[in-house]
Amino acid sequence: MVLISNRIFGLILFFTFIFTNISFANNGYDLWLQYKKVENKQLLKEYTENIQAIQFFGNSETIKTALKELNIGLSGLFDNQNLFENDSPKNHLLVFGSESQLDTTYLNLIKTELSKVKKDGFVIKQIQLNGNSQIVISAKTDVGVLYGVFRFLRELQINNSLKDINIVDSPKIDVRILNHWDNLDRTVERGYAGFSLWNWHTLPDYIDQRYIDYARANASIGINGTVLTNVNANALILTPQYLEKVKALADVFRPYGIKVYLTARFSAPIEIGGLKTADPLDADVIKWWKDKTAEIYNTIPDFGGFLVKANSEGQPGPQNYGRNHVDGANMMAEALEPFGGIVMWRAFVYSEHDATDRAKQAYSEFVPYDGKFKDNVIVQVKNGAIDFQPREPFHPMFGAMPKTPLMMEFQITQEYLGFSTHLVYLPKLYEEVFETDTYREGKGSTVAKVVDGSLHNKKITGVAGVTNIGNDINWTGHHFLQANWYGFGRLAWNPHLKSEDIADEWIRQTFTNDENFIIPIKKMMIQSRETVVNYMNPYGLHHIFDTGHHYGPGPWVGSLPRPEWNPTYYHKADGFGLGFNRTKTGSNATAQYAPEIAKMYNDISTTPEKDLLWFHHVSWNHKLKNGYTLWDGMALKYQEGVNEVEDMISLWNSMEQYVDSQRFKEVKMMLNIQLKEAKWWRDACLLYFQQFSKQDLPNGVEKSSNSLKEFQSMTFPFAPGR
Template sequence: MIQPLKIKTNCLFIVFLLISNALFSMGNGYDLWLDYRKISDDALLRAYRDQVQAIHLGEGSETLRAIQKELNMGLGRLLDREVVFGHYGDKENMLVVSMLAHLPNELKGYIDGSKLNKEGYAIKSIRQEGRSYVLVTSNDELGLLYGTFHFLRLLQMHSPLDGLDIEESPKVDIRMLNHWDNLDRTVERGYSGFSIWNWHTLPDYIDQRYIDYARANASIGINGTALTNVNANGLILTPQYLEKVKALADVFRPYGIKVYLTARFSAPIEIGGLETADPLDPKVIQWWKDKVAEIYKHIPDFGGFLVKANSEGQPGPQNYGRTHLDGANLLADALAPFQGVVIWRAFVYSEHDPTDRAKQAYSEFVPDDGKYRDNVLIQVKNGAIDFQPREPFHPMFGAMPQTPLMMEFQITKEYLGFATHLVYLPKLFEEVLQSDSYSKGKGSYVAKVIDGSLDHKKLTGMAGVANIGTDANWTGHPFGQADWYGFGRLAWDPYLDSGTIANEWLRCTFTNDINFVEPVRKMMLESREAVVNYMTPLGLHHMFDTGHHYGPGPWVDNLSRPEWNPVYYHKADAQGIGFDRTSTGSNALAQYAPEVEKRFSNLDTCPEEYLLWFHHLPWDHQLRNGRTLWDGLGMKYQQGVDQVRTMIQTWEEMEPYVDEFRHHQVSQLLDIQLKEAKWWRDACMLYFQTYSKMDFPKEMEKPENTLEYYKSLQFPFAPGIRPTWN
């Protein structure tokens, strides 16, 4: 009876491999960096097969079953053979995946578990009495899951398994995606299809994509997801939708991912029947306590609330004469008995505040440092304006030593060409994280604020606004996957090098061929600087067209709020261009540490990439290369265009190493990027010329159209526009 069953099982496995290999050879990118292609090097394949003859893995929990499934899938494809699970010692050479407490006694002495923090893991090669073991171990099951994905990544990257001695623990507690997904499945600032959450068919239909989403996130250490838009809809907190959220939470739980919800501050009125949402009103306080208790009955490991309040029309405590502190502590008190957290966004600015928009978040939050409950994190965007191609780090980082600050990066490219431009964002993330706040002297890096080491914070976090949708490859642009991947890796370890991350992603996603990896890695690392050059060089910012933010609109001056108009930021006039944030202007620089203020205030020491962010300068101001500011702008715009041309050439040369589908897809998108880079160059320089009255520099190509033509362009249905009801 047993033997026929084994034959049947083996046949089914072979059929599974044939079908799955056929599907995944299509190259549509659905598999992300978990492609698990068969090892192409025959000698290496034989070595791996010999070193992993069988797997010792415990049984029981949902997480351990998820590990078994991943090993079955990953090793089955990588080694192109059936995966054998057994017991320690069954084979001469084995992979042992076990928590430290459950390790065979002979292996326990090889690992010092005290060095592994929560969710941490170790991977170690062991030789013992003629046998060879690769040990993946941890103090908890989630660490074991993360270690398993790391082990599979080693095989994907063709890394040797001899001499492994890896110890990894996450440096940040909450590592989460923020989905700006609406309940009608539109995605604000989403450029890769509709929301992957099909609320209509939940909770009864569980799409395979939900499971693969959890796998992908767990593989890079992401452990939280806020399912809905920060421009929130109170319906998500109703029983009908909580049942649907529970279904997703059940799918994510084995992969260590907690669910968070965006809480609309006016929900007590809209779905609770109260007359007020005043955070100090006893009825409101009780309503939130009851609602939180209801949520935890559905989802025992619910993470907490993400809140956007009194920002861009969203309701909040200031509607009732209260403060952000009052609102955050209200929700924190309701969540505290369940170990939930409040993540309160610092992205606030008011049309009633005449000061520089860049100063307003600091002014509203810093005075209350130390007054927030212990389970409150203030989520701060990487810069003080709004996810621009380049911003100096936000002055709040380092300014609130007694309050946990959570980094908010944008993975979706709202201001970076949408999903049609190749822009490797981990380079941007790294630049911010390695910025020195000087809040406690030299070496007070933003990364140290985020991981809590600068001020000994007990609660830490990093969030990324997701770029995920229903497109076959999840992110629209195939290289958009690298931004998701890179965010997860940096949330795990904010000190990682973006070049190392690019190397990992390319090898896991495409090929290990060095003739492909090195030139494409170089292209990726230079791509962010290219987009800065052709969109917002020398510190220019927020010059995007109205509402949709697609393409240039430096001339826009007719919006109802001053700080929504690009002219507010570049301040071009007959005398010059740029926003004076020194002591002679808005004095926003005073919000930074004295060392930072001094550096940026002085034209001799201010980095030229931030020049017009902090200074309004004459058109004939001399740059460090001896050219005028006007010439420098034109040369930077042209440089950006030329850099895209180089990217196109590099990608053309990669055709032998990439499947036809993805090569053609990226080629077409790069052509769009070149077209739009020229558009940015021509539209901006033609507009600024109306003030400078100067000829274009000789290095700059002649504009392809007139300024009137560029001003006439309309894009009423550009993707990702915010729904009017929000």
């Protein structure tokens, strides 16, 4: 079509008018399940030749779901081409079904592989039958088959060849679970991507398409559980009015292999049960929880169990009645036991009545209980001992409780990472934690081995992620933060995976298989975590976020009633230097680690510089390995963080040709916010700490155009996620 225009100032301009279809806009809703037409023609030919028809065995809801997913996936990847119109082909079938349903002809040909499958793992194998090739997807469970189907679709999306495909993959973790900190009014604590997905008002009768697509996305990466409600819990969720709503969600999620869990408010027996106490040793309380649990299982037969935040940040718990965490957890565990449910009991505790270094309190409180919890209790431990900082040393509890299942708790939502406007690829952080050696059983005792149970042969294993999902159309606010949901799921499946490989497959599925995009963007993602550390918390600084909402810098905050809520508690800046002495001359938090680690951290010269100020109070003039003083080095790190964001922007701007216009523009706007805020961090922190160092900024560090006072006077009464 031709566009004739534009007669102004006597000119007549001629344009070629190209119709652009609005549907080319990609709002990101489809996540990594884009299923765009395979662009590589040769591969497309290979795929379609190898999938002439589909044969499936079994008729469970999960098997039907697998078929539905193949339908969605292949119709997109093959662009709805009716390539195969034989009436009843016998060759080049895609065959799927579980071990118990699959035809023995097929079973015999995958016997060896199937014997290696554990739990909900799967086999995908090209076999030869009567001289023709078929692809078989099988597993020991129907959910395993579904996982195999999703994996198969991924292989196509990332353009792997099907020739001689032979994949055996099993999850290394039992409980792979999202924690939603979602309140019943749909606000999300620490949520930055809109509001809660769960529309409690219209449940149970209205099933939002989101619920289904949420389940699809989770199942595609192996997530098998979801805690629907905030750890700061409301007991109403356990009332019949809400349980029928929870049931509706459980019904949606079940075919996708996802179990529903709830947070249990410890004082629920009082609040909704009409009891006078919630004492875990009180007979009425015990009965109340048993009855309530039976009621839940009557409604939701595959209910997963409870997640409990007790005696933590004001939440009620067994200590309110002179009991301890074991009393509380075991009481609930007993109620769940007959139904196969579990208790996830959080170890995130610290007390305003305890003057000990906050970093030490969870270990001190929980490690003595090792071996005392019932078999269906798993203790949920944050990756670090403080609170989801851009970087923390691993939590000393990992490896220190050989007789107690410990579950990793990661935060996917970016409470301390710039909210959802900062591009930070978190699998890099998760990988760093998992790879760390605890030395608890000698060298090689990595956190991953603690968490996957192999170090101490644990009865239950689990990895939890505090989700970054909200009702924003693209789920996570920022398109790139979908990668954190994705990568979390992949690492929960297998904590030994490499974050770089995960980034690779995510980019291919989400954006393109074009290497010109993948290589630089993957590099940017991998670097992004260090970048945010650089401009927020270099050299082991931590918890210097503005109060309450944790948006932006607040190193000056020192007047909050609980000392350990104050940034000044953590950075301890003074005329001498900066940092928290946690060595044996200080809080001696280092003693909570294995001797090898303690020794390393006790000595400033062997402490990795990334953790320097976490463990040491360091002179401003301390010489860093790069020859700079701490002050100069720190200032340069802040600047480096800013520079790196500028590099991200340049890179992204050069990638326009590879990305649809909507996502290109949206990521671009987000990066500009990130740069603005990186500078804010740099300027506010350096101006503040400069008051103590009394030194000039080194060459190469830009000077702030705002005063410290201006930064200090900024307020954000409606910052999201409160």
